[in-house]
Amino acid sequence: MNWSSxxxxxAMGGYGIYVWGSYLVTLICVMxxxxxxxxxxxxLSKTYGxxxxxxxxxxxxKEALINTEIDxxxxxxxxxxxxxxxxxxxx
Amino acid sequence: xxxxxxxxxxxASFYTLAGKMVPFFTILAIGLLTIGLYIGFFVAxxxxxxxxxxxxxxxxxxxxxxxxxxYVVMACxxxxxxxxxxxxxxxxxxxxxxxxxxxxxxxxxxxSLWGKPMWGTWWVWDARLTSExxxxxxxxxxxxxxxxxxDPRRADKAGAIIALVGVINIPIIYFSVQWWNTLHQGASxxxxxxxxxxxxxxxxxxVMVLASWMYSIAVILxxxxxxxxxxxxxxxxxxxLRKKGAL
Amino acid sequence: MKPRHKKLAVITAGxxxxxxxxxxxxxxxxxxxxFFFSPTxxxxxxxxxxxxxxxxxxxxxxxxxxxxxxxxVRFSITDTxxxxxxxxxxxxxxxxxxxxxxxAQGKLDxxxxxxxxxxxxxxxxxxxxxxxxxxLEEAAKAxxxxxxQ
Numbered sequence: 001m002n003w004s005s006x007x008x009x010x011a012m013g014g015y016g017i018y019v020w021g022s023y024l025v026t027l028i029c030v031m032x033x034x035x036x037x038x039x040x041x042x043x044l045s046k047t048y049g050x051x052x053x054x055x056x057x058x059x060x061x062k063e064a065l066i067n068t069e070i071d072x073x074x075x076x077x078x079x080x081x082x083x084x085x086x087x088x089x090x091x
Numbered sequence: 092x093x094x095x096x097x098x099x100x101x102x103a104s105f106y107t108l109a110g111k112m113v114p115f116f117t118i119l120a121i122g123l124l125t126i127g128l129y130i131g132f133f134v135a136x137x138x139x140x141x142x143x144x145x146x147x148x149x150x151x152x153x154x155x156x157x158x159x160x161x162y163v164v165m166a167c168x169x170x171x172x173x174x175x176x177x178x179x180x181x182x183x184x185x186x187x188x189x190x191x192x193x194x195x196x197x198x199x200x201x202x203s204l205w206g207k208p209m210w211g212t213w214w215v216w217d218a219r220l221t222s223e224x225x226x227x228x229x230x231x232x233x234x235x236x237x238x239x240x241x242d243p244r245r246a247d248k249a250g251a252i253i254a255l256v257g258v259i260n261i262p263i264i265y266f267s268v269q270w271w272n273t274l275h276q277g278a279s280x281x282x283x284x285x286x287x288x289x290x291x292x293x294x295x296x297x298v299m300v301l302a303s304w305m306y307s308i309a310v311i312l313x314x315x316x317x318x319x320x321x322x323x324x325x326x327x328x329x330x331x332l333r334k335k336g337a338l
Numbered sequence: 339m340k341p342r343h344k345k346l347a348v349i350t351a352g353x354x355x356x357x358x359x360x361x362x363x364x365x366x367x368x369x370x371x372x373f374f375f376s377p378t379x380x381x382x383x384x385x386x387x388x389x390x391x392x393x394x395x396x397x398x399x400x401x402x403x404x405x406x407x408x409x410x411v412r413f414s415i416t417d418t419x420x421x422x423x424x425x426x427x428x429x430x431x432x433x434x435x436x437x438x439x440x441x442a443q444g445k446l447d448x449x450x451x452x453x454x455x456x457x458x459x460x461x462x463x464x465x466x467x468x469x470x471x472x473x474l475e476e477a478a479k480a481x482x483x484x485x486x487q
Binding site for chain 1: 316329
Protein backbone atom coordinates (compact mmCIF):
# COMPACT_ATOMS: atom_id res chain seq x y z
CA MET A 1 0.00 0.00 0.00
CA ASN A 2 1.31 3.42 -0.94
CA TRP A 3 -0.55 5.65 1.51
CA SER A 4 -0.65 5.67 5.28
CA SER A 5 -3.55 8.14 5.49
CA UNK A 6 -6.22 9.81 3.40
CA UNK A 7 -4.57 13.21 3.68
CA UNK A 8 -1.39 11.70 2.28
CA UNK A 9 -3.43 10.22 -0.55
CA UNK A 10 -4.98 13.58 -1.40
CA ALA A 11 -1.67 15.42 -1.12
CA MET A 12 -0.04 13.14 -3.74
CA GLY A 13 3.43 14.02 -2.47
CA GLY A 14 2.79 17.74 -3.02
CA TYR A 15 1.49 17.27 -6.55
CA GLY A 16 -2.15 17.02 -5.48
CA ILE A 17 -3.36 19.97 -7.56
CA TYR A 18 -1.84 18.58 -10.75
CA VAL A 19 -2.84 14.95 -10.25
CA TRP A 20 -6.39 15.65 -9.04
CA GLY A 21 -6.80 18.47 -11.54
CA SER A 22 -6.17 15.94 -14.29
CA TYR A 23 -8.46 13.26 -12.90
CA LEU A 24 -11.25 15.68 -12.01
CA VAL A 25 -11.39 17.26 -15.46
CA THR A 26 -11.33 13.80 -17.05
CA LEU A 27 -14.25 12.78 -14.86
CA ILE A 28 -16.18 15.93 -15.81
CA CYS A 29 -15.55 15.36 -19.53
CA VAL A 30 -16.61 11.73 -19.44
CA MET A 31 -19.72 12.46 -17.37
CA UNK A 32 -20.82 15.31 -19.63
CA UNK A 33 -20.29 13.22 -22.74
CA UNK A 34 -22.50 10.44 -21.36
CA UNK A 35 -25.06 13.00 -20.16
CA UNK A 36 -25.18 14.86 -23.46
CA UNK A 37 -25.72 11.64 -25.37
CA UNK A 38 -28.60 10.49 -23.20
CA UNK A 39 -30.18 13.93 -23.39
CA UNK A 40 -29.85 13.88 -27.17
CA UNK A 41 -31.55 10.50 -27.22
CA UNK A 42 -34.35 11.79 -25.01
CA UNK A 43 -35.07 14.87 -27.13
CA LEU A 44 -35.00 12.71 -30.21
CA SER A 45 -37.58 10.26 -28.96
CA LYS A 46 -39.69 13.13 -27.65
CA THR A 47 -39.90 14.90 -31.00
CA TYR A 48 -40.56 11.63 -32.76
CA GLY A 49 -43.28 10.56 -30.41
CA UNK A 50 -45.24 13.82 -30.50
CA UNK A 51 -44.56 15.93 -33.54
CA UNK A 52 -42.79 14.01 -36.23
CA UNK A 53 -45.08 11.53 -37.87
CA UNK A 54 -44.82 11.36 -41.64
CA UNK A 55 -47.26 8.49 -41.86
CA UNK A 56 -50.15 10.55 -40.55
CA UNK A 57 -51.41 8.24 -37.87
CA UNK A 58 -51.16 10.64 -34.98
CA UNK A 59 -54.88 11.06 -34.38
CA UNK A 60 -55.81 7.42 -34.49
CA UNK A 61 -53.18 6.39 -32.04
CA LYS A 62 -52.30 9.30 -29.84
CA GLU A 63 -52.06 7.43 -26.59
CA ALA A 64 -49.65 4.88 -28.00
CA LEU A 65 -47.44 7.69 -29.20
CA ILE A 66 -47.38 9.37 -25.82
CA ASN A 67 -46.45 6.05 -24.26
CA THR A 68 -43.66 5.66 -26.75
CA GLU A 69 -42.24 8.97 -25.70
CA ILE A 70 -42.44 8.18 -22.02
CA ASP A 71 -40.81 4.80 -22.47
CA UNK A 72 -37.85 5.97 -24.39
CA UNK A 73 -37.25 9.10 -22.40
CA UNK A 74 -37.39 7.25 -19.16
CA UNK A 75 -35.47 4.15 -19.94
CA UNK A 76 -33.08 3.70 -22.76
CA UNK A 77 -32.95 -0.04 -22.54
CA UNK A 78 -36.53 -0.40 -23.59
CA UNK A 79 -37.92 -2.04 -20.52
CA UNK A 80 -41.35 -0.88 -21.46
CA UNK A 81 -43.71 -1.57 -18.61
CA UNK A 82 -41.69 -0.47 -15.61
CA UNK A 83 -40.80 2.81 -17.23
CA UNK A 84 -44.27 3.90 -18.26
CA UNK A 85 -45.88 2.99 -14.95
CA UNK A 86 -43.47 5.08 -12.87
CA UNK A 87 -43.95 8.02 -15.16
CA UNK A 88 -47.73 7.72 -14.86
CA UNK A 89 -47.58 7.77 -11.08
CA UNK A 90 -45.64 11.00 -11.21
CA UNK A 91 -48.32 12.57 -13.35
CA UNK B 92 -18.64 -18.33 -40.94
CA UNK B 93 -22.37 -18.39 -40.94
CA UNK B 94 -22.83 -14.76 -39.97
CA UNK B 95 -24.09 -12.64 -42.81
CA UNK B 96 -21.96 -9.52 -42.39
CA UNK B 97 -23.69 -7.63 -45.17
CA UNK B 98 -26.83 -7.69 -43.10
CA UNK B 99 -25.14 -5.42 -40.54
CA UNK B 100 -24.11 -2.89 -43.15
CA UNK B 101 -27.69 -1.70 -43.23
CA UNK B 102 -28.51 0.95 -40.64
CA ALA B 103 -31.65 -0.90 -39.56
CA SER B 104 -29.95 -4.11 -38.47
CA PHE B 105 -26.89 -2.33 -37.16
CA TYR B 106 -29.16 -0.22 -34.97
CA THR B 107 -30.40 -3.37 -33.24
CA LEU B 108 -26.95 -4.97 -33.04
CA ALA B 109 -25.37 -1.82 -31.59
CA GLY B 110 -28.17 -1.64 -29.03
CA LYS B 111 -27.23 -5.09 -27.77
CA MET B 112 -23.51 -4.25 -27.66
CA VAL B 113 -23.72 -0.99 -25.69
CA PRO B 114 -24.47 -2.50 -22.24
CA PHE B 115 -21.77 -5.13 -22.72
CA PHE B 116 -19.05 -2.59 -23.44
CA THR B 117 -20.32 -0.24 -20.72
CA ILE B 118 -19.91 -2.95 -18.10
CA LEU B 119 -16.45 -3.84 -19.41
CA ALA B 120 -15.42 -0.17 -19.35
CA ILE B 121 -16.56 0.34 -15.75
CA GLY B 122 -14.89 -2.89 -14.61
CA LEU B 123 -11.57 -2.13 -16.29
CA LEU B 124 -11.64 1.47 -15.09
CA THR B 125 -12.05 0.31 -11.49
CA ILE B 126 -9.17 -2.17 -11.79
CA GLY B 127 -6.98 0.33 -13.60
CA LEU B 128 -7.49 3.10 -11.07
CA TYR B 129 -6.90 0.68 -8.22
CA ILE B 130 -3.58 -0.44 -9.71
CA GLY B 131 -2.67 3.13 -10.61
CA PHE B 132 -3.18 4.58 -7.16
CA PHE B 133 -2.74 1.71 -4.72
CA VAL B 134 -0.52 -0.92 -6.31
CA ALA B 135 1.87 1.02 -8.56
CA UNK B 136 4.78 2.45 -6.58
CA UNK B 137 6.15 6.00 -6.57
CA UNK B 138 8.40 6.94 -9.49
CA UNK B 139 12.11 7.42 -8.79
CA UNK B 140 12.35 10.86 -10.38
CA UNK B 141 8.83 12.24 -10.69
CA UNK B 142 7.38 11.13 -7.36
CA UNK B 143 3.59 10.93 -7.30
CA UNK B 144 3.13 13.35 -10.19
CA UNK B 145 3.75 10.54 -12.66
CA UNK B 146 0.33 9.08 -11.78
CA UNK B 147 -1.10 11.46 -14.38
CA UNK B 148 0.29 8.95 -16.89
CA UNK B 149 -2.66 6.63 -16.22
CA UNK B 150 -4.97 9.03 -18.03
CA UNK B 151 -2.54 11.02 -20.14
CA UNK B 152 -1.23 8.11 -22.22
CA UNK B 153 -4.60 6.39 -22.78
CA UNK B 154 -6.12 9.75 -23.78
CA UNK B 155 -3.27 10.55 -26.17
CA UNK B 156 -3.35 7.10 -27.78
CA UNK B 157 -7.13 7.17 -28.16
CA UNK B 158 -7.00 10.64 -29.68
CA UNK B 159 -4.73 9.38 -32.47
CA UNK B 160 -6.32 5.96 -32.89
CA UNK B 161 -9.88 7.31 -33.06
CA TYR B 162 -8.81 9.80 -35.69
CA VAL B 163 -7.46 7.03 -37.90
CA VAL B 164 -10.64 4.97 -37.41
CA MET B 165 -12.77 8.03 -38.14
CA ALA B 166 -10.83 8.79 -41.32
CA CYS B 167 -11.16 5.13 -42.43
CA UNK B 168 -14.94 5.15 -42.01
CA UNK B 169 -15.21 8.56 -43.68
CA UNK B 170 -13.04 7.30 -46.55
CA UNK B 171 -15.11 4.14 -46.98
CA UNK B 172 -18.26 6.24 -46.96
CA UNK B 173 -16.80 8.53 -49.60
CA UNK B 174 -15.57 5.70 -51.82
CA UNK B 175 -18.48 3.27 -51.64
CA UNK B 176 -21.26 5.67 -50.78
CA UNK B 177 -22.30 3.63 -47.78
CA UNK B 178 -24.50 5.55 -45.36
CA UNK B 179 -23.55 3.70 -42.22
CA UNK B 180 -19.79 4.24 -42.57
CA UNK B 181 -20.21 8.00 -42.75
CA UNK B 182 -22.47 7.91 -39.73
CA UNK B 183 -19.74 6.02 -37.85
CA UNK B 184 -17.23 8.74 -38.72
CA UNK B 185 -19.61 11.42 -37.46
CA UNK B 186 -20.20 9.47 -34.26
CA UNK B 187 -16.48 9.06 -33.52
CA UNK B 188 -15.46 12.74 -33.86
CA UNK B 189 -16.77 14.14 -30.52
CA UNK B 190 -15.20 11.33 -28.49
CA UNK B 191 -11.91 11.74 -30.36
CA UNK B 192 -11.97 15.47 -29.72
CA UNK B 193 -12.64 14.86 -26.03
CA UNK B 194 -9.63 12.55 -25.72
CA UNK B 195 -7.43 15.04 -27.58
CA UNK B 196 -8.48 17.78 -25.19
CA UNK B 197 -7.81 15.50 -22.22
CA UNK B 198 -4.36 14.57 -23.55
CA UNK B 199 -3.51 18.28 -23.83
CA UNK B 200 -5.05 19.19 -20.49
CA UNK B 201 -3.42 16.41 -18.47
CA UNK B 202 -0.16 16.99 -20.32
CA SER B 203 -0.23 20.63 -19.34
CA LEU B 204 -0.89 19.79 -15.69
CA TRP B 205 1.95 17.31 -15.84
CA GLY B 206 4.35 19.64 -17.64
CA LYS B 207 4.04 22.45 -15.10
CA PRO B 208 5.55 20.60 -12.12
CA MET B 209 7.97 18.39 -14.10
CA TRP B 210 9.23 20.50 -16.99
CA GLY B 211 8.54 23.86 -15.41
CA THR B 212 6.02 25.08 -17.98
CA TRP B 213 2.34 24.62 -18.85
CA TRP B 214 2.98 24.70 -22.55
CA VAL B 215 5.79 24.85 -25.13
CA TRP B 216 5.61 25.00 -28.89
CA ASP B 217 7.57 21.83 -29.52
CA ALA B 218 6.67 19.45 -32.35
CA ARG B 219 4.78 16.93 -30.20
CA LEU B 220 2.59 19.44 -28.41
CA THR B 221 1.92 21.54 -31.49
CA SER B 222 0.91 18.58 -33.65
CA GLU B 223 -1.42 17.29 -30.92
CA UNK B 224 -3.04 20.73 -30.78
CA UNK B 225 -3.49 20.63 -34.55
CA UNK B 226 -5.26 17.29 -34.08
CA UNK B 227 -7.77 19.01 -31.80
CA UNK B 228 -8.40 21.64 -34.48
CA UNK B 229 -8.85 18.92 -37.09
CA UNK B 230 -11.55 17.27 -34.97
CA UNK B 231 -13.23 20.63 -34.37
CA UNK B 232 -12.97 21.50 -38.08
CA UNK B 233 -14.53 18.15 -39.04
CA UNK B 234 -17.42 18.60 -36.63
CA UNK B 235 -18.18 22.22 -37.44
CA UNK B 236 -18.02 21.61 -41.18
CA UNK B 237 -20.49 18.75 -40.86
CA UNK B 238 -22.74 20.85 -38.66
CA UNK B 239 -22.66 23.73 -41.16
CA UNK B 240 -23.92 21.71 -44.11
CA UNK B 241 -27.62 20.90 -44.00
CA ASP B 242 -27.68 18.06 -46.51
CA PRO B 243 -26.22 15.07 -44.60
CA ARG B 244 -24.82 13.37 -47.70
CA ARG B 245 -22.91 16.50 -48.69
CA ALA B 246 -21.80 17.00 -45.10
CA ASP B 247 -20.41 13.46 -45.11
CA LYS B 248 -18.39 14.12 -48.25
CA ALA B 249 -16.97 17.43 -47.07
CA GLY B 250 -16.11 15.95 -43.68
CA ALA B 251 -14.44 12.95 -45.29
CA ILE B 252 -12.07 15.23 -47.18
CA ILE B 253 -10.92 17.04 -44.02
CA ALA B 254 -10.63 13.72 -42.17
CA LEU B 255 -8.51 12.14 -44.92
CA VAL B 256 -6.24 15.16 -45.40
CA GLY B 257 -5.71 15.35 -41.64
CA VAL B 258 -4.45 11.76 -41.41
CA ILE B 259 -1.00 13.08 -42.37
CA ASN B 260 -0.86 14.63 -38.92
CA ILE B 261 -1.01 11.25 -37.12
CA PRO B 262 2.48 9.96 -38.06
CA ILE B 263 3.77 13.48 -37.40
CA ILE B 264 2.45 13.34 -33.83
CA TYR B 265 3.71 9.81 -33.31
CA PHE B 266 7.23 10.27 -34.66
CA SER B 267 7.72 13.93 -33.68
CA VAL B 268 9.76 12.91 -30.63
CA GLN B 269 12.15 10.98 -32.87
CA TRP B 270 12.32 13.32 -35.84
CA TRP B 271 12.90 16.56 -34.01
CA ASN B 272 14.36 17.86 -30.78
CA THR B 273 11.36 18.12 -28.51
CA LEU B 274 10.88 18.87 -24.84
CA HIS B 275 8.50 15.93 -24.69
CA GLN B 276 10.32 12.68 -23.94
CA GLY B 277 10.40 9.67 -26.23
CA ALA B 278 7.93 6.78 -26.10
CA SER B 279 8.02 4.52 -23.04
CA UNK B 280 6.12 1.83 -24.91
CA UNK B 281 6.80 1.12 -28.56
CA UNK B 282 6.74 -1.76 -31.00
CA UNK B 283 10.44 -2.25 -31.55
CA UNK B 284 11.81 -2.13 -28.03
CA UNK B 285 11.08 -3.30 -24.51
CA UNK B 286 8.99 -0.85 -22.50
CA UNK B 287 10.99 1.43 -20.21
CA UNK B 288 8.47 1.24 -17.40
CA UNK B 289 8.35 -0.97 -14.32
CA UNK B 290 5.88 -3.77 -14.99
CA UNK B 291 3.29 -2.79 -12.34
CA UNK B 292 3.13 0.76 -13.71
CA UNK B 293 2.87 -0.62 -17.21
CA UNK B 294 0.06 -2.99 -16.23
CA UNK B 295 -1.91 -0.17 -14.66
CA UNK B 296 -1.47 1.97 -17.75
CA UNK B 297 -2.47 -0.82 -20.12
CA VAL B 298 -5.62 -1.61 -18.12
CA MET B 299 -6.54 2.06 -18.35
CA VAL B 300 -5.89 1.96 -22.10
CA LEU B 301 -8.24 -1.02 -22.43
CA ALA B 302 -10.83 0.78 -20.30
CA SER B 303 -10.76 3.80 -22.59
CA TRP B 304 -11.17 1.50 -25.60
CA MET B 305 -14.27 -0.06 -24.08
CA TYR B 306 -15.60 3.35 -23.05
CA SER B 307 -15.08 4.71 -26.57
CA ILE B 308 -16.81 1.74 -28.18
CA ALA B 309 -19.80 2.03 -25.84
CA VAL B 310 -20.18 5.79 -26.28
CA ILE B 311 -19.65 5.74 -30.03
CA LEU B 312 -22.17 2.93 -30.59
CA UNK B 313 -24.68 4.78 -28.45
CA UNK B 314 -24.12 7.94 -30.49
CA UNK B 315 -24.27 6.19 -33.83
CA UNK B 316 -27.69 4.77 -32.88
CA UNK B 317 -28.96 8.30 -32.33
CA UNK B 318 -27.48 9.47 -35.62
CA UNK B 319 -29.08 6.53 -37.43
CA UNK B 320 -32.48 7.43 -35.97
CA UNK B 321 -32.06 11.11 -36.82
CA UNK B 322 -31.12 10.44 -40.39
CA UNK B 323 -33.48 7.56 -41.07
CA UNK B 324 -36.50 9.18 -39.48
CA UNK B 325 -38.42 9.07 -42.77
CA UNK B 326 -37.99 5.32 -43.29
CA UNK B 327 -40.46 2.54 -42.70
CA UNK B 328 -38.30 0.67 -40.21
CA UNK B 329 -38.06 3.64 -37.87
CA UNK B 330 -41.83 4.06 -38.06
CA UNK B 331 -42.11 0.37 -37.23
CA LEU B 332 -39.84 0.78 -34.19
CA ARG B 333 -41.87 3.74 -33.05
CA LYS B 334 -45.10 1.80 -33.26
CA LYS B 335 -43.58 -0.95 -31.15
CA GLY B 336 -42.44 1.64 -28.65
CA ALA B 337 -38.87 0.40 -28.91
CA LEU B 338 -37.19 3.59 -29.94
CA MET C 339 -30.61 32.64 -32.83
CA LYS C 340 -32.09 32.17 -36.26
CA PRO C 341 -31.01 29.02 -38.11
CA ARG C 342 -29.24 31.13 -40.73
CA HIS C 343 -27.26 33.03 -38.13
CA LYS C 344 -26.45 29.82 -36.33
CA LYS C 345 -25.18 28.30 -39.54
CA LEU C 346 -23.08 31.37 -40.21
CA ALA C 347 -21.63 31.23 -36.71
CA VAL C 348 -20.76 27.57 -37.11
CA ILE C 349 -19.07 28.17 -40.46
CA THR C 350 -17.12 31.08 -39.00
CA ALA C 351 -15.99 28.93 -36.10
CA GLY C 352 -14.94 26.13 -38.44
CA UNK C 353 -13.00 28.41 -40.76
CA UNK C 354 -11.32 30.12 -37.82
CA UNK C 355 -10.29 26.75 -36.39
CA UNK C 356 -8.86 25.58 -39.70
CA UNK C 357 -7.14 28.89 -40.32
CA UNK C 358 -5.61 28.81 -36.87
CA UNK C 359 -4.41 25.25 -37.51
CA UNK C 360 -2.80 26.32 -40.77
CA UNK C 361 -1.03 29.24 -39.08
CA UNK C 362 0.32 26.87 -36.44
CA UNK C 363 1.60 24.43 -39.05
CA UNK C 364 3.30 27.17 -41.05
CA UNK C 365 4.76 28.69 -37.93
CA UNK C 366 6.12 25.32 -36.85
CA UNK C 367 7.68 24.65 -40.23
CA UNK C 368 9.16 28.12 -40.36
CA UNK C 369 11.13 27.64 -37.18
CA UNK C 370 12.14 24.32 -38.71
CA UNK C 371 10.63 22.41 -35.81
CA UNK C 372 13.88 22.69 -33.90
CA PHE C 373 12.89 23.17 -30.32
CA PHE C 374 16.45 23.46 -29.07
CA PHE C 375 20.09 23.39 -30.21
CA SER C 376 22.77 21.14 -28.73
CA PRO C 377 25.94 22.72 -27.26
CA THR C 378 27.91 21.32 -30.23
CA UNK C 379 25.62 23.17 -32.63
CA UNK C 380 25.97 26.36 -30.60
CA UNK C 381 29.79 26.14 -30.58
CA UNK C 382 29.66 25.55 -34.35
CA UNK C 383 27.65 28.79 -34.66
CA UNK C 384 24.54 27.04 -35.96
CA UNK C 385 22.33 28.79 -33.43
CA UNK C 386 20.87 32.23 -34.29
CA UNK C 387 23.14 35.12 -33.29
CA UNK C 388 21.77 38.00 -31.22
CA UNK C 389 18.37 36.32 -30.95
CA UNK C 390 16.84 34.31 -28.18
CA UNK C 391 17.11 30.56 -28.67
CA UNK C 392 17.13 27.32 -26.67
CA UNK C 393 20.01 25.08 -25.67
CA UNK C 394 19.30 21.51 -24.66
CA UNK C 395 21.41 18.76 -23.15
CA UNK C 396 22.37 17.34 -19.78
CA UNK C 397 23.24 19.34 -16.69
CA UNK C 398 26.93 18.60 -16.26
CA UNK C 399 27.71 16.67 -13.08
CA UNK C 400 29.26 18.87 -10.42
CA UNK C 401 28.72 22.09 -12.37
CA UNK C 402 25.74 23.48 -10.46
CA UNK C 403 26.66 26.43 -8.26
CA UNK C 404 24.02 28.44 -6.41
CA UNK C 405 24.80 31.99 -5.33
CA UNK C 406 24.29 32.38 -1.63
CA UNK C 407 21.87 35.26 -1.20
CA UNK C 408 19.89 35.04 -4.40
CA UNK C 409 18.15 32.56 -6.67
CA UNK C 410 20.91 32.85 -9.27
CA VAL C 411 22.30 29.53 -10.43
CA ARG C 412 25.30 28.75 -12.63
CA PHE C 413 25.65 25.44 -14.40
CA SER C 414 26.86 23.88 -17.63
CA ILE C 415 24.79 22.18 -20.29
CA THR C 416 26.66 19.38 -22.02
CA ASP C 417 26.01 16.94 -24.84
CA THR C 418 29.14 15.01 -23.72
CA UNK C 419 31.12 16.52 -26.62
CA UNK C 420 30.82 20.25 -25.84
CA UNK C 421 29.53 22.26 -22.89
CA UNK C 422 28.03 25.71 -22.47
CA UNK C 423 27.98 27.75 -19.29
CA UNK C 424 24.58 29.03 -18.24
CA UNK C 425 23.50 31.69 -15.77
CA UNK C 426 19.91 31.76 -14.61
CA UNK C 427 17.97 33.67 -11.99
CA UNK C 428 14.66 32.22 -10.97
CA UNK C 429 12.89 29.12 -9.81
CA UNK C 430 14.13 25.84 -11.25
CA UNK C 431 11.72 23.02 -12.11
CA UNK C 432 11.50 20.07 -9.69
CA UNK C 433 13.28 17.75 -12.07
CA UNK C 434 16.32 20.00 -12.53
CA UNK C 435 19.13 17.68 -11.45
CA UNK C 436 22.78 17.10 -12.27
CA UNK C 437 23.18 14.56 -15.03
CA UNK C 438 19.55 14.99 -16.16
CA UNK C 439 18.07 16.61 -19.24
CA UNK C 440 17.53 20.37 -19.39
CA UNK C 441 16.45 22.97 -21.94
CA ALA C 442 17.34 26.64 -21.34
CA GLN C 443 16.03 29.62 -23.30
CA GLY C 444 18.01 32.82 -23.53
CA LYS C 445 20.86 34.60 -25.33
CA LEU C 446 24.60 34.17 -25.59
CA ASP C 447 26.49 37.13 -24.19
CA UNK C 448 29.78 38.41 -25.58
CA UNK C 449 31.77 36.23 -23.16
CA UNK C 450 30.15 33.07 -24.48
CA UNK C 451 28.01 32.62 -21.38
CA UNK C 452 24.39 31.74 -21.99
CA UNK C 453 22.05 34.07 -20.08
CA UNK C 454 18.88 32.05 -19.59
CA UNK C 455 15.50 33.56 -18.81
CA UNK C 456 13.73 30.22 -18.69
CA UNK C 457 14.98 26.79 -17.67
CA UNK C 458 12.89 23.69 -18.36
CA UNK C 459 13.60 20.12 -17.30
CA UNK C 460 13.53 17.44 -19.96
CA UNK C 461 13.01 14.07 -18.33
CA UNK C 462 13.47 10.67 -19.94
CA UNK C 463 10.89 8.01 -20.67
CA UNK C 464 11.91 5.70 -17.80
CA UNK C 465 9.47 5.01 -15.02
CA UNK C 466 10.37 2.79 -12.06
CA UNK C 467 10.16 2.66 -8.27
CA UNK C 468 13.03 4.33 -6.36
CA UNK C 469 14.33 0.98 -5.09
CA UNK C 470 14.73 -0.26 -8.65
CA UNK C 471 16.53 2.92 -9.66
CA UNK C 472 18.85 2.52 -6.69
CA UNK C 473 19.54 -1.10 -7.59
CA LEU C 474 20.35 -0.11 -11.17
CA GLU C 475 22.72 2.57 -9.93
CA GLU C 476 24.49 0.14 -7.61
CA ALA C 477 24.83 -2.36 -10.42
CA ALA C 478 26.32 0.27 -12.71
CA LYS C 479 28.73 1.34 -9.96
CA ALA C 480 29.79 -2.27 -9.37
CA UNK C 481 30.39 -2.73 -13.06
CA UNK C 482 32.46 0.43 -13.29
CA UNK C 483 34.55 -0.70 -10.33
CA UNK C 484 35.17 -4.14 -11.78
CA UNK C 485 36.24 -2.53 -15.05
CA UNK C 486 38.73 -0.18 -13.43
CA GLN C 487 40.24 -2.82 -11.18
